[in-house]
Amino acid sequence: MAVGPCSIALQKRRVQLVESWSQNVTHLQELLYQVGALTEEDLSLVRGGGRLGVRDSMRNLLDVLHGRGEEACRAFFHVLQSQRANTESESMVAAIPPEGSGPSSSDSGPTNMQEHLRKHKDILGRQHSPADYLSIRTIRCSSSDSSDESCSFTDITLSRCVGYTVPMQYHQHEVAMVGDAFRSQDQVCTFQDVCQRLLSVPGEDVSLLSGVAGSGKTTVVRRLVHEWAKDSGSQKIVLSLSFRELNLLSEPQSLQELLLVHYSHLKPVLPWVIDSQPGRILLILDGLDEFCFPLEFERSPKCSDPERKLGMGEMVVNLIKGHLLPGISILVTSRPHAVSKVPPLLVTQLYSVLGFSKDQQRHYFEQSCNSPLVASAVWGYVSSYQPLQLMCRIPAFCWIVSTALRDRAPCCLSQVTTTTLPNTARTMPAGSSDTSTSNNRAEEATPTPSTFSSTVPRVMLMSGHVKPITITEIYCCFLKSILVFHGEGHSQEGCSPQCLQEAPRVLQEMRPMLRDLGALAFKGLLERRFLFDQADLSSFSLDCSGLSKTFLVEILREDRASLTCQRSFHFIHTSVQEFLAALYYVLQALSGSDPFSGLKSAVGLSLFPVALHKVLTSTANKLLRPRRLLRRYVKKAFSWGGHHQSGHMDLFCRFVSGLLVPQTRVILDGLFRGRSQILPSPSSSLPVPSPPPPTPPFLLSLLHSQLQCGRLSPERQVNVCHCLYEAQDPGLAQRLQGWLQVLAQQQDPDQSGPAKRDWSELAFLLQLTPDLQDLNLEAQGLDADGLRRLLPVLPLFSTLRLAQNPLGPEGAVVLAYAMQSPDCRVERLWVVGTGLGCTGLRVLTEGLKDNHTVVDLRMAINHIGDVGAGCLADLLRTNRTLKDIRLRDNQITDKGAELLMEALTENTTLEHLWMFDNKLSKEGVRKLKEFARSTSHLDIKVCV
Ligand SMILES: Nc1ncnc2c1ncn2[C@@H]1O[C@H](COP(=O)(O)OP(=O)(O)OP(=O)(O)O)[C@@H](O)[C@H]1O
Numbered sequence: 001m002a003v004g005p006c007s008i009a010l011q012k013r014r015v016q017l018v019e020s021w022s023q024n025v026t027h028l029q030e031l032l033y034q035v036g037a038l039t040e041e042d043l044s045l046v047r048g049g050g051r052l053g054v055r056d057s058m059r060n061l062l063d064v065l066h067g068r069g070e071e072a073c074r075a076f077f078h079v080l081q082s083q084r085a086n087t088e089s090e091s092m093v094a095a096i097p098p099e100g101s102g103p104s105s106s107d108s109g110p111t112n113m114q115e116h117l118r119k120h121k122d123i124l125g126r127q128h129s130p131a132d133y134l135s136i137r138t139i140r141c142s143s144s145d146s147s148d149e150s151c152s153f154t155d156i157t158l159s160r161c162v163g164y165t166v167p168m169q170y171h172q173h174e175v176a177m178v179g180d181a182f183r184s185q186d187q188v189c190t191f192q193d194v195c196q197r198l199l200s201v202p203g204e205d206v207s208l209l210s211g212v213a214g215s216g217k218t219t220v221v222r223r224l225v226h227e228w229a230k231d232s233g234s235q236k237i238v239l240s241l242s243f244r245e246l247n248l249l250s251e252p253q254s255l256q257e258l259l260l261v262h263y264s265h266l267k268p269v270l271p272w273v274i275d276s277q278p279g280r281i282l283l284i285l286d287g288l289d290e291f292c293f294p295l296e297f298e299r300s301p302k303c304s305d306p307e308r309k310l311g312m313g314e315m316v317v318n319l320i321k322g323h324l325l326p327g328i329s330i331l332v333t334s335r336p337h338a339v340s341k342v343p344p345l346l347v348t349q350l351y352s353v354l355g356f357s358k359d360q361q362r363h364y365f366e367q368s369c370n371s372p373l374v375a376s377a378v379w380g381y382v383s384s385y386q387p388l389q390l391m392c393r394i395p396a397f398c399w400i401v402s403t404a405l406r407d408r409a410p411c412c413l414s415q416v417t418t419t420t421l422p423n424t425a426r427t428m429p430a431g432s433s434d435t436s437t438s439n440n441r442a443e444e445a446t447p448t449p450s451t452f453s454s455t456v457p458r459v460m461l462m463s464g465h466v467k468p469i470t471i472t473e474i475y476c477c478f479l480k481s482i483l484v485f486h487g488e489g490h491s492q493e494g495c496s497p498q499c500l501q502e503a504p505r506v507l508q509e510m511r512p513m514l515r516d517l518g519a520l521a522f523k524g525l526l527e528r529r530f531l532f533d534q535a536d537l538s539s540f541s542l543d544c545s546g547l548s549k550t551f552l553v554e555i556l557r558e559d560r561a562s563l564t565c566q567r568s569f570h571f572i573h574t575s576v577q578e579f580l581a582a583l584y585y586v587l588q589a590l591s592g593s594d595p596f597s598g599l600k601s602a603v604g605l606s607l608f609p610v611a612l613h614k615v616l617t618s619t620a621n622k623l624l625r626p627r628r629l630l631r632r633y634v635k636k637a638f639s640w641g642g643h644h645q646s647g648h649m650d651l652f653c654r655f656v657s658g659l660l661v662p663q664t665r666v667i668l669d670g671l672f673r674g675r676s677q678i679l680p681s682p683s684s685s686l687p688v689p690s691p692p693p694p695t696p697p698f699l700l701s702l703l704h705s706q707l708q709c710g711r712l713s714p715e716r717q718v719n720v721c722h723c724l725y726e727a728q729d730p731g732l733a734q735r736l737q738g739w740l741q742v743l744a745q746q747q748d749p750d751q752s753g754p755a756k757r758d759w760s761e762l763a764f765l766l767q768l769t770p771d772l773q774d775l776n777l778e779a780q781g782l783d784a785d786g787l788r789r790l791l792p793v794l795p796l797f798s799t800l801r802l803a804q805n806p807l808g809p810e811g812a813v814v815l816a817y818a819m820q821s822p823d824c825r826v827e828r829l830w831v832v833g834t835g836l837g838c839t840g841l842r843v844l845t846e847g848l849k850d851n852h853t854v855v856d857l858r859m860a861i862n863h864i865g866d867v868g869a870g871c872l873a874d875l876l877r878t879n880r881t882l883k884d885i886r887l888r889d890n891q892i893t894d895k896g897a898e899l900l901m902e903a904l905t906e907n908t909t910l911e912h913l914w915m916f917d918n919k920l921s922k923e924g925v926r927k928l929k930e931f932a933r934s935t936s937h938l939d940i941k942v943c944v
Pocket of ligand 1: 152153154155156211212213214215216217218219220287335395396397399573574
């Protein structure tokens with residue numbers, strides 16, 4: 001059987017031929033029979049006994065023709081050409097290979113190819129413009145025909161590693177991982193690098209893009225598509241689908257059908273591209289973590305036919321395995337916990353969104369605030385408070401913080417009043433933003449949350465609340481900004497005195513709606529659901545048509561699936577859902593109602609009829625005193641959060657703690673004023689409010705008893721620390737002092753070893769003390785794992801004393817990250833007797849190559865040997881910061897000393913090198929001394 005250009009073309013264009021010609025299959029058969037290309041037997045085979053549909057008949061026809069060889073295929077294309085007048089698919093006919101020519105003659109594709117692609121770029125470029133996505137502020141600016149550029153993306157930092165291996169396990173809330181992000185071992189890269197790789201490099205591969213909620217994955221995708229659409233020279237053809245949309249397709253579908261419905265404007269060209277130039281296609285699948293169908297990579301049957309109907313899970317498996325659409329490249333985005341749904345072997349590279357670096361955060365605030373003064377004030381505030389700054393690596397937090405702070409800034413900065421707070425109030429210590437004027441200096445003062453003090457005046461803003469210092473307070477300000485300043489009728493952002501005066505009334509009016517929204521959020525959290533449909537909203541009496549028009553677009557975002565036109569809703573960020581859930585919980589608990597019963601009656605889940613449930617609840621309320629009820633509900637929230645090892649209730653618990661603080665609730669004054677408040681409601685009437693009541697003691701004792709019970713995992717313990725912080729526990733400072741005292745008592749290395757410590761808790765506490773310079777953890781039994789937990793704070797100290805701890809080579813890896821951190825301030829690194837060995841030293845010196853802060857490195861008794869000395873020598877060739885290195889007792893011989901001396905001929909900055917107690921010969925010592933004499937700046941201490 002001859003295989004010629006027509007046979008090949010017929011195979012390659014099979015999908016397109018079925019798509020374009022199935023309706024004419026009967027007529028084609030007749031014509032082919034007439035010209036002798038088919039026999040009667042062929043005809044009955046093609047018809048399949050009359051049971052087949054037209055598409056299957058067409059597939060049979062193509063199989064038969066291919067089986068008959070080149071001549072039959074050529075006849076087929078001639079027949080098609082003769083039908084040209086009858087067909088709508090001109091491009092199809094143009095693709096028929098002329099007699100005698102090879103298939104390559106049609107490689108330029110169907111006619112109007114460029115035209116179709118241009119249209120495709122226009123459509124996708126519009127769908128992915130930054131304007132309708134980044135913030136409501138930009139929606140406004142776009143609607144008042146401002147240019148796209150004004151709504152631009154801020155650059156973001158990513159990392160790239162080839163493939164991935166570690167099956168990741170997460171026992172903490174994703175927020176807790178933010179600090180980890182910049183410690184990645186992988187190569188740091190920019191958005192442009194990712195763009196360049198995905199859009200320029202042809203070929204078959206699967207890339208994963210991982211990042212926590214709100215880290216900007218979807219934004220990266222949008223920006224990628226946006227850049228591609230702007231680039232008229234790009235040869236790639238980007239197709240983008242979201243898992244959220246695929247979830248809606250419960251019936252099996254063929255991939256071809258799916259793509260052609262989704263990209264109907266590409267109908268005339270897509271099959272051709274898929275068939276003949278798959279390397280040009282980049283398929284983006286966004287949001288794997290939301291995919292509700294199982295991905296069974298082992299068990300899903302192999303399918304390479306794009307026309308075969310498949311369930312969505314099977315389709316995705318076959319796409320990622322390269323069976324369906326072989327040759328294309330695929331980008332899958334996901335939150336970290338779902339990344340491992342894709343087997344590592346199938347992944348070519350893993351990109352991780354690290355978020356905004358410090359500079360990028362500053363730039364973000366410059367872009368998002370309406371004046372440089374406000375931007376600088378917001379940035380001054382964020383950068384002065386370490387936990388907040390860590391959180392602001394996530395862009396979504398930046399947006400929340402910016403919304404919370406910027407709106408009130410213009411009119412509040414110059415109109416602050418101060419008042420003295422009672423004993424739970426916090427210090428507003430020295431340290432002010434660089435833009436502070438004499439008027440606003442108090443406002444700009446940097447809070448140091450570690451020192452909740454009783455004496456220092458607390459800044460009270462005109463808006464009736466203090467400058468937020470807990471995360472809960474920031475979210476309260478965020479909500480208030482949106483409700484009060486962004487509501488309908490407020491064309492301008494920013495507060496006005498009139499808005500502020502009306503705020504309590506507005507908040508009071510919003511109370512029922514916020515309660516319902518919070519109940520929805522809470523129910524979602526319980527069920528770990530972050531996507532809601534219209535029925536969900538209606539079950540909480542939320543009117544979706546009203547929602548999308550009012551301020552709530554900034555809280556609850558609507559998606560309309562392009563495949564099914566179904567509407568779905570999600571909170572703008574999971575933390576906003578967690579905050580609203582906590583708000584609902586606290587509102588209910590404060591008014592003596594069971595937060596769970598609120599859900600049951602709303603969604604009809606109650607085991608009892610609603611009326612009976614109400615009777616029982618009110619009887620219980622009468623029997624139990626309201627304060628006891630409150631305690632019971634709060635306890636329930638915490639014990640429940642503590643039992644969730646996944647950590648997904650962590651933020652919720654922190655917000656509940658924060659909202660139980662009367663001072664925090666002042667911000668949402670109006671919302672909390674109710675008939676049946678159990679706790680005293682703080683008064684906030686201006687100009688001089690009466691002191692708010694302190695944090696309820698039962699809350700603090702509840703949290704403390706959780707810490708002491710010893711049943712919580714280390715991750716949950718850290719979360720309890722966060723809760724104490726949100727609850728503004730005045731005891732936190734003492735706890736830190738206690739820790740520091742413990743650490744000051746040096747352990748005797750001969751003893752059985754120090755008690756097992758919770759290093760995460762220390763890391764948390766240390767974050768709250770920005771002025772601590774010297775971290776002394778000598779002989780504390782600190783191992784590599786403990787050091788890793790401390791990593792967020794390690795770079796922030798000028799002296800790190802880590803001697804006599806079993807750090808080992810793995811600890812060196814952690815130290816290397818710390819030294820490479822852009823935030824590194826470490827000048828003295830003391831790691832005497834930490835078991836680094838030559839392997840550890842190699843890693844550490846690699847880290848130090850990117851460091852410009854360490855001047856004093858003490859590393860006696862580490863068995864680094866000559867190999868280690870060689871690594872150090874290598875470092876000294878380029879390093880111009882180190883002044884003092886102590887290498888006593890490290891088993892270095894003459895060979896190692898030679899390497900060091902060689903390197904030191906190129907280094908004029910090192911001043912001291914201690915080499916006592918190494919394995920040097922007399923000759924080696926003599927040479928070293930001679931070398932020291934010849935280099936006036938360098939003092940070498942050595943003896944045999
Ligand atoms: N590069 C950026 N420049 C400006 N704003 C950004 C940028 N990236 C993200 N944001 C802001 O953060 C918000 C959240 O981003 P995005 O939706 O991309 O996160 P995500 O990682 O996809 O979140 P999720 O996992 O919840 O889907 C955006 O709405 C936008 O306000």
